[in-house]
Amino acid sequence: EVxxxxxxxxxxxxxxxxxxxxxxxxxxxxxxxxxxxxxxxGKGLEWVSVLYGDGTTYDADSVRGxxxxxxxxxxxxxxxxxxxxxxxxxxxxxxxxxxTMIAAWGQGTLVTVSS
Amino acid sequence: xFMLTQPHSVSESPxxxxxxxxxxxxxxxxxxxxxxxxxxxxxSPTTVIYEDNQxxxxxxxxxxxxxxxxxxxxxLTISGLKPEDxxxxxxxxxxxxxxxxxxxxxxxxxx
Numbered sequence: 299e300v301x302x303x304x305x306x307x308x309x310x311x312x313x314x315x316x317x318x319x320x321x322x323x324x325x326x327x328x329x330x331x332x333x334x335x336x337x338x339x340g341k342g343l344e345w346v347s348v349l350y351g352d353g354t355t356y357d358a359d360s361v362r363g364x365x366x367x368x369x370x371x372x373x374x375x376x377x378x379x380x381x382x383x384x385x386x387x388x389x390x391x392x393x394x395x396x397x398t399m400i401a402a403w404g405q406g407t408l409v410t411v412s413s
Numbered sequence: 414x415f416m417l418t419q420p421h422s423v424s425e426s427p428x429x430x431x432x433x434x435x436x437x438x439x440x441x442x443x444x445x446x447x448x449x450x451x452x453x454x455x456x457s458p459t460t461v462i463y464e465d466n467q468x469x470x471x472x473x474x475x476x477x478x479x480x481x482x483x484x485x486x487x488x489l490t491i492s493g494l495k496p497e498d499x500x501x502x503x504x505x506x507x508x509x510x511x512x513x514x515x516x517x518x519x520x521x522x523x524x
Contacts, residue, residue, distance in 0.1 A: 333513070335458070342501075342503065342515060342516075342517050342518045343450065343452075343458060343503050343505075343515050343518070344515065345505075345512070345513035345514075345515060348511075348513070356510070356511050356512055358512065358513075359512075392457055392458065394458070394460075396448065396450070396458075396460045396463070397446075397448060397460070397463045397464070398463065398469065399467070399469055399470055400469065400470055401459070401460035401463060401469040401470075403457045403458050403459060403460070404457065405457055406457055
């Protein structure tokens with residue numbers, strides 16, 4: 299069974315930083331396509347970043363230059379380093395291995411950016 | 414860039430079949446794979462269709478996906494509707510830079 303467990307969310311002031319983690323079991327993060335997707339309160343899904351097995355990354359325009367996706371193969375964990383956070387980054391952040399026969403999503407972690 | 418447009422809501426009765434659309438504003442719908450995600454109230458999203466018409470393990474065959482080039486749309490069809498199918502459904506595809514594009518979501522009500 300594939301499981302993804304996010305952590306690291308919380309309350310942060312505008313301009314602050316936060317690192318989200320996504321602990322993965324059942325699949326290898328180094329061999330699959332992983333994504334971060336967020337959902338602001340009462341809104342739809344918004345793509346944030348993806349990380350391919352070969353290490354290629356892509357980021358949404360809204361977070362490029364501020365957010366960085368990475369992974370630790372030895373810990374089988376995906377990360378999202380978030381800097382220069384803005385009020386509009388407030389959302390539940392989901393990690394996912396969404397586009398595969400054994401698709402899986404995490405339970406999400408809430409990030410609140412507020413003074 | 415393009416947009417994916419979904420109807421705001423659809424409704425149907427239990428046991429019936431419902432089809433929801435996802436229309437690409439520019440460029441061919443067939444150019445990039447389309448995925449469909451289900452999000453029940455208060456829950457995380459799950460993938461119900463990937464790569465246009467593939468079902469992940471555990472997704473019942475009541476769910477099917479298709480592409481129609483004539484209308485430049487993707488469709489998600491759910492047959493034999495059950496109360497637990499009531500959820501928001503999002504389509505997703507890619508732009509020319511491999512960036513994801515989401516539709517705004519369709520709220521399915523099972524009457």
